[in-house]
Amino acid sequence: MKNLLALLLILTILALSCAAPALAVDGERSYEFRLSIDDQLQKNAESGQLITATLLLKRTDKNESALMRAMQAEIEYDGSFLELVESSVITARGVEWTDMARRTGDRAFYLNYLSLSGGEEWESEVVMGVFQFKVLGEQGVSTIHAVNCLVSAPNGVDSYRCVSNDVQVIVSTECTVRFESNGGTELESVTVQYGEKLPRPADPKRKGYSFAGWYKDLDRTELWDFDNDVVRGNMTLYAAWTEGESAAISSSAVTGIGIVGLLLAAALVFIINRLRKKREE
Numbered sequence: 001m002k003n004l005l006a007l008l009l010i011l012t013i014l015a016l017s018c019a020a021p022a023l024a025v026d027g028e029r030s031y032e033f034r035l036s037i038d039d040q041l042q043k044n045a046e047s048g049q050l051i052t053a054t055l056l057l058k059r060t061d062k063n064e065s066a067l068m069r070a071m072q073a074e075i076e077y078d079g080s081f082l083e084l085v086e087s088s089v090i091t092a093r094g095v096e097w098t099d100m101a102r103r104t105g106d107r108a109f110y111l112n113y114l115s116l117s118g119g120e121e122w123e124s125e126v127v128m129g130v131f132q133f134k135v136l137g138e139q140g141v142s143t144i145h146a147v148n149c150l151v152s153a154p155n156g157v158d159s160y161r162c163v164s165n166d167v168q169v170i171v172s173t174e175c176t177v178r179f180e181s182n183g184g185t186e187l188e189s190v191t192v193q194y195g196e197k198l199p200r201p202a203d204p205k206r207k208g209y210s211f212a213g214w215y216k217d218l219d220r221t222e223l224w225d226f227d228n229d230v231v232r233g234n235m236t237l238y239a240a241w242t243e244g245e246s247a248a249i250s251s252s253a254v255t256g257i258g259i260v261g262l263l264l265a266a267a268l269v270f271i272i273n274r275l276r277k278k279r280e281e
Contacts, residue, residue, distance in 0.1 A: 028061055029059065029061055029062075029066060029151075029160045029161075030059070030060045030061045030160055030161040030162070030163075031057060031058065031059055031060060031149075031151050031160055031161070031162045031163075032057075032058045032060050032162070032163050032164070033055060033056075033057055033073055033128075033146050033149040033162060033163070033164040033165075034055070034056040034057075034058060034164075034165065035053065035054070035055050035056075035075070035144065035146040035164065035165055035166070035167050036053070036054050036056075036167060037051050037052070037053050037144070037167045037169060038051055038052055039054070040167070041165065041166075041167050041168070042167065042168045042170060043167065043168070043169050043170065044170050045135045045169050045170065045171060046135065046171065047135055047136065047137060047138045047171060048134070048135060049134075049135045050085065050132050050133070050134055050135075051132065051133050051135060051169065052088075052130065052131075052132050053075070053130070053131050053132070053133060053144070053167075054127060054129075054130050055073060055075070055111065055127070055128040055129050055130075055146065056125060056126070056127055056128065057071070057073075057122075057125070057126045057127075057128050057151075058124065058125045059124040059125070062124070063124050064124055065121050065122060065123050065124060066121070066122060066124075067119040067120070067121060067122075068113065068115065068119055068120055068121070068122040068151070069114075069115050069118070069119040069152045069154065069156070070112075070113060070114045070115065070151075070152035070156070071095075071111075071112065071113040071128075071150065071151050071152065072110070072111070072112040072113075072148065072149070072150050073110070073111045073112075073128060073146060073148070073149045073150075073164070074108050074109070074110055074111075074146070074147050074148040074149070075108065075109040075110075075111070075144060075145070075146055076102075076106055076107070076108050076144070076145040076147055077106065077107055077108075077109070077133070077142070077144045077145075078106055078107075078137075078142045078234065079101065079105070079106060079107040080105070080136065080137070081135070081136055081137035081140070081142040081169070081234060082133040082134070082135060082136060082137070082142060082144070082169065083133060083134040083136055084099050084107070084109060084131065084132075084133060085131070085132040085133065085134055086099065088130075088131050088132035089129065089130075089131040090129065090130045090131070091111065091128065091129045091130075092113075092126050092127060092128055092129070094113050094115070094120065095111055095112070095113045095128055095129065096111075096112055096113070097109065097110060097111050097112075097129060097131075098110050103218065104217075104218045105236070109131070111128050111129050133169075135169060135171065137169075137171050137234065138171065139171055139172045139174045139175075139176065139191075140171060140172060140174060140175040140176050140194075140233060140234040141168055141169070141170050141171070141172075141173070141175055141194055141232070141233035141234060142168065142169045142171075142233055142234055143166050143167070143168050143169075143232065143233050144166060144167050144168070144169065145166050146164035146165060146166065147164065149162050149163075149164040150162055168233065173193055173194040173195075174191050174192075174193060174194075175191065175192050175193070175194050175231050175232075175233055175234050175235070176189055176190075176191060176234045177189060177190050177191075177192055177198055177231060177234075177235055177236075177237065178235070178236040178237070179201065179204075179214070179236070179237050179239070180218075180236055180237070180238045180239065181204040181206075181239045182238060182239045182240075182241065183206050183209075183241070184204035184205055184206035184209075184211070184239055184241070185204045185205045185206070186204075187201055187202075187204060192231045193231070194231060194232065194233070195230050195231070195232070196230060196231060197226065197227075197228075197229070197230055197231070198224070198226060198229070198230075198231055199226075200226045204239055206241055208243065208244070208245065209241040209242065209243060209244070209245075210241065210242050210243075210244055210245060211239065211240075211241060212239075212240040212241055212242050213239075213240050214237040214238065214239060214240075215237065215238045215239075215240055216235070216237065216238075217238065218238055220238055220240045224237055
């Protein structure tokens with residue numbers, strides 16, 4: 001058994017040693033996924049207008065072609081503000097695409113490439129895809145995010161250094177903020193000027209639960225800071241809850257406690273005065 005483990009260890013070391021030089025040379029490669037709308041990072045548009053998005057993949061460490069094995073990019077957008085025009089989608093050779101709804105209510109437009117023959121030579125700049133959106137929003141600002149953008153390294157597990165960017169579509173500076181109370185009392189949407197702070201709304205109520213704050217994401221991992229955060233576009237805030245009623249005392253209870261306290265204080269003063277008189281007698 002020990003001999004078998006030793007042999008496996010030696011084979012693993014040899015395999016890593018053989019792969020190391022190729023990884024070291026190739027490992028310095030880096031890429032930029034450059035997203036733009038009509039060649040801009042911020043696009044002023046009107047409701048009903050068609051706008052054109054372009055995703056460019058650019059090698060940033062060298063201006064040289066390289067072997068491409070696998071690549072992916074994810075374009076997140078608000079489906080209530082923008083609608084993908086599927087008939088407009090044009091992609092680079094071998095690049096597949098799909099568009100789907102997400103549980104957050106937003107949508108994701110996926111672009112991916114996978115070589116089944118060990119890779120294909122790509123130029124240092126490649127237009128991954130060109131596609132159009134129809135603007136549905138009647139007011140506010142919507143951000144399109146390029147996320148999870150990766151280019152596979154030779155081992156198929158790691159990826160090269162990649163950066164990406166967001167773009168904004170601006171219909172007006174009046175942004176709509178929606179509140180998803182997650183089972184609590186409903187709150188109406190509010191309008192806030194772009195770049196301004198959001199006024200804190202009244203806390204929603206939910207039987208058997210205590211309100212634990214408003215979050216920027218459905219998974220409730222990033223708390224909205226009403227003192228410092230500013231509105232950067234149309235958005236939804238999500239309520240978080242903890243089980244158990246709040247231990248806060250109601251105003252009527254506080255009033256009752258105050259009256260009882262006054263009565264006790266008066267009784268105590270009366271007793272002290274009676275004791276003082278008895279001593280003087």
